[in-house]
Amino acid sequence: MLKKLIVILMVIFHFKVFADLESENNNSEISADTLTSGVAMTGRLSNSEDWDYFKLIVNSTEDLNLRFESPNSSQNENQWLVGVQEPRNNYLIFQETLSPSEGSPVDKTIPVTDKGTFVIFVAPVLGSNSAPITEYKLTITPKNFQAASGAFNGLWQDDKSSSFYSLHESLEGLLYLELKKDGTTWKAYFGGRLGNTATLDQVIGPGTAKLELTFVSNEKVEARYKSCRTNLGEICDANGALLYTGSRLFPK
Numbered sequence: 470m471l472k473k474l475i476v477i478l479m480v481i482f483h484f485k486v487f488a489d490l491e492s493e494n495n496n497s498e499i500s501a502d503t504l505t506s507g508v509a510m511t512g513r514l515s516n517s518e519d520w521d522y523f524k525l526i527v528n529s530t531e532d533l534n535l536r537f538e539s540p541n542s543s544q545n546e547n548q549w550l551v552g553v554q555e556p557r558n559n560y561l562i563f564q565e566t567l568s569p570s571e572g573s574p575v576d577k578t579i580p581v582t583d584k585g586t587f588v589i590f591v592a593p594v595l596g597s598n599s600a601p602i603t604e605y606k607l608t609i610t611p612k613n614f615q616a617a618s619g620a621f622n623g624l625w626q627d628d629k630s631s632s633f634y635s636l637h638e639s640l641e642g643l644l645y646l647e648l649k650k651d652g653t654t655w656k657a658y659f660g661g662r663l664g665n666t667a668t669l670d671q672v673i674g675p676g677t678a679k680l681e682l683t684f685v686s687n688e689k690v691e692a693r694y695k696s697c698r699t700n701l702g703e704i705c706d707a708n709g710a711l712l713y714t715g716s717r718l719f720p721k
Contacts, residue, residue, distance in 0.1 A: 491510060491511065491512035491513075491521055491523075495521055495522050495523070496519060496520055496521070496522065497520075497522055498522050498524075498588050501522035501523050501524040501588060502521075502522070502523050502524070503523070503524055503525075503526075504523045504524065504525040504589070504607070504609055506525065506527075506609065506610055506611055506614045507608065507610045507614055507616050507617075507620060507687055508608065508620070508687070509536075509538070509606045509607065509608045509687070510523060510606065510607045510608070511604055511605070511606050512591060512604065512605055512607065513602065513603070513604045513605070514549070514591070514592070514593060514601060514602070515600070515602075516600055517593050517597060517598055517599050517600045518593075519592075519593070519600060520590055520592040521590065521591045521592070522588060522589070522590050523588070523589045523590070523591075523607065524586050524587065524588055524589070525586070525587045525589065525609055526586050526587075527584050527585065527586075527587060527611055528584055529584055529611070529613075530581060530582060530583060530584050531581065531611040531612040531613050531614070532578055532579060532580050532581060532611075532612040533553070533578070533579040533581055533587070533609055533610070533611055533612070534576065534577075534578055534579075534609070534610045534611075534612060535551070535553070535563070535576070535577045535578075535579055535607075535608070535609050536574050536575070536576050536577075536606075536607075536608040536609075536610075536686070537549070537551055537567045537569050537574065537575045537577075537605065537606070537607055537608075538569050538574040538575075538605065538606040538607075538608075539569045539570060539571075539601075539603055539604070539605050539606070540571050540572075540604075540606070541571065541603050541604065542568075542569065542570045542571060542601070542603050543570055543571070544570045544573065545568055545570070546568075546570065546601075546603075547568060547570075547601035547603055548566050548567065548568045548594050548597075548601065549566070549567055549568075549591050549592070549593070549594070549601060549605060550564070550565075550566055550567075550590075550591070550592045550593065550594050550595060551563075551564070551565060551566075551567050551589070551590070551591055551592075551607075552564040552589065552590050552592075553579055553587055553588070553589050554587065554588040554589075554590075555581065555582075555583055555587065556583055556584065556585030556586050556587060557583050557585065559588065562579060562580075562581065563577065563579045565577070566594050569605075574606075578612075587609075589607070589609065591605065591607060608687065610686075615664050615665070616665065616684065616687070618638055618639065618640060618662075619637075619638050619639065620638075620687060621636055621638060621684055621687065621690070621717075622636055622637055622638055623635075623636060623717050623718070623719050623720050624636075624717070624718045624719045625690065625715040625716065625717050625718060626715060626716060626718050627692075627712075627713035627714065627715050628713055628714045628715070628716070629713055630650070631649065631650060631713075632647050632648060632649050632650060633647075633648045633650065633718075634646065634647055634648070634715060635648065638662065642659055642660060642661050643659070643660055643661060643662050643667050643669065644657065644658070644659050645657070645658040645659070645667075645669055645680070645682070646658075647674075654674060654675065655673075655674060656671055656673060656674030656675075656678075657671070657672050657673035657674060658670065658671050658672065658678075658680050659672045660680075665683060665684040665685075666681065666682065666683050666684070667681070667682040667684075668680075668681055668695065669681075669682065675699070675700040676697065676698055676699045676700045676705075677696075677697070677698050678694055678696065678697040678698070678705070679694065679695040679696045679697070680692060680693070680694060680695070681694070681695050687717070688716060688717045689714065689715070689716055689717075690714070690715040690716075690717075691711060691713075691714055691715075692711070692712045692713050692714075692715060693709060693710065693711055693712055694709065694710075694712060695709070
């Protein structure tokens, strides 16, 4: 029991931030910052002539999922030009003006036919005399990419605003804590993840359950019971149905 309490305290008070920050000298392809698949890169344009360059190494020909965010922007407040060059001939395979805002990220799917090092740039809109000074976040994930261990670590909240969830994944497994906001109860689940789906057994709390988590993205998860019984041994009505959709509160 003591060991479990120590692990729980480590989860609650220690989070590793899975995000990268752009360097200040990434204004050319030669000095491009390296992106990590599935991990957000935070950047900011300093003036109307500032272009931020990034590179991503892809080892297979998979479509790329691009997410561009600006959590501190109002709707239609800011615009960025975002482009992606393919590895072989540096042709542009994607170039669009994107205008994300708080709660409304822009998601794009980019078909690719080659593998290698892709170059991505974020720049002021062509012809503009100014640049957005608000931070942006850029995430690129190959379609069949499997997130690294710990990629989903953090504090989560469900869409019913009923509970917080603390998630910690290590080489030993994935620990998932459910903390009711009203303080009535809490539960702990432990298991493993294969790809973007985790199967967890309830190890602390009333009743018994096997919980399935499906990570739709680094910031969104769907939860379902594979099996569930109350502390009276009754089968839960929610077996197999979507329990909730969770969103990550920290780290962003």
